[in-house]
Amino acid sequence: MQAQLDRIKWDDKGLVPVIAQESGTGKVLMFAWMNAQALQKTLELERAVYFSRSRNKLWFKGEESGHVQHVKSVRMDCDQDVLLLEVVQDGGMACHTGRHSCFFEAFDFDSRTWQVTEPVLKNPDLIYTK
Amino acid sequence: MQAQLDRIKWDDKGLVPVIAQESGTGKVLMFAWMNAQALQKTLELERAVYFSRSRNKLWFKGEESGHVQHVKSVRMDCDQDVLLLEVVQDGGMACHTGRHSCFFEAFDFDSRTWQVTEPVLKNPDLIYTK
Numbered sequence: 001m002q003a004q005l006d007r008i009k010w011d012d013k014g015l016v017p018v019i020a021q022e023s024g025t026g027k028v029l030m031f032a033w034m035n036a037q038a039l040q041k042t043l044e045l046e047r048a049v050y051f052s053r054s055r056n057k058l059w060f061k062g063e064e065s066g067h068v069q070h071v072k073s074v075r076m077d078c079d080q081d082v083l084l085l086e087v088v089q090d091g092g093m094a095c096h097t098g099r100h101s102c103f104f105e106a107f108d109f110d111s112r113t114w115q116v117t118e119p120v121l122k123n124p125d126l127i128y129t130k
Numbered sequence: 131m132q133a134q135l136d137r138i139k140w141d142d143k144g145l146v147p148v149i150a151q152e153s154g155t156g157k158v159l160m161f162a163w164m165n166a167q168a169l170q171k172t173l174e175l176e177r178a179v180y181f182s183r184s185r186n187k188l189w190f191k192g193e194e195s196g197h198v199q200h201v202k203s204v205r206m207d208c209d210q211d212v213l214l215l216e217v218v219q220d221g222g223m224a225c226h227t228g229r230h231s232c233f234f235e236a237f238d239f240d241s242r243t244w245q246v247t248e249p250v251l252k253n254p255d256l257i258y259t260k
Contacts, residue, residue, distance in 0.1 A: 004242060004244060019158060019161065025156070026151075026156025043237065043239070073237070076236075076244060077235075078226065078229075082161040082233075084158050095208050097208050102208045103214045105205060107134070107173065107203070107204040109173070109176070112173075114137065114206060
């Protein structure tokens with residue numbers, strides 16, 4: 001097991017970028033980071049555990065919001081330095097803004113401005129009640 | 131236009147992570163980086179232009195391989211520090227190994243090993259002939 005994780009090329013901070021993609025829809029939900037411990041926990045629990053750079057600690061996705069990501073597959077890229085998770089998203093929301101996906105602004109090629117393209121499904125004040 | 135790009139929060143190296151997802155299939159093809167100039171070029175040409183960290187210069191995806199990525203949409207995440215491209219992939223291959231996607235190794239939860247899950251579509255020696 002350890003030997004398998006040793007194939008991953010962690011960056012100078014001991015992290016790798018991680019893309020979370022929704023199982024079934026293929027929607028890219030969010031992007032985060034993992035250190036080795038976060039990946040080990042993710043593989044052990046089969047739920048997404050990231051490393052929060054702002055809080056400098058493991059982030060069990062859904063620990064506050066309940067929006068757990070159940071991990072169906074973990075893929076690694078050709079340089080062994082990026083991971084791609086296939087997840088089932090509890091609550092149908094990955095984003096802290098209460099949206100399905102974090103990628104909710106799209107660049108409009110005509111007006112050359114960013115446009116919000118996804119609705120807020122739930123008021124964040126009702127998600128984070130702690 | 132410039133004001134719109136100023137919304138992006140570049141990292142301490144002036145870069146943002148970029149995910150390239152295939153239009154239609156939803157397949158995540160690859161992951162790379164952009165600086166402001168790369169993004170400007172991408173929006174101008176409507177083809178993916180990345181910043182190569184190893185070569186320390188703009189990387190016009192497909193410049194050697196011919197595997198250009200035509201950009202259909204550009205999305206930004208809730209923290210304004212990650213971009214998601216929707217692309218049409220010329221040649222049907224994004225990966226320098228000659229595979230459709232760079233994410234061709236999957237972690238097998240039973241054997242606890244990485245397994246190659248995508249075939250090589252074209253010998254890389256025949257892609258990079260320069």
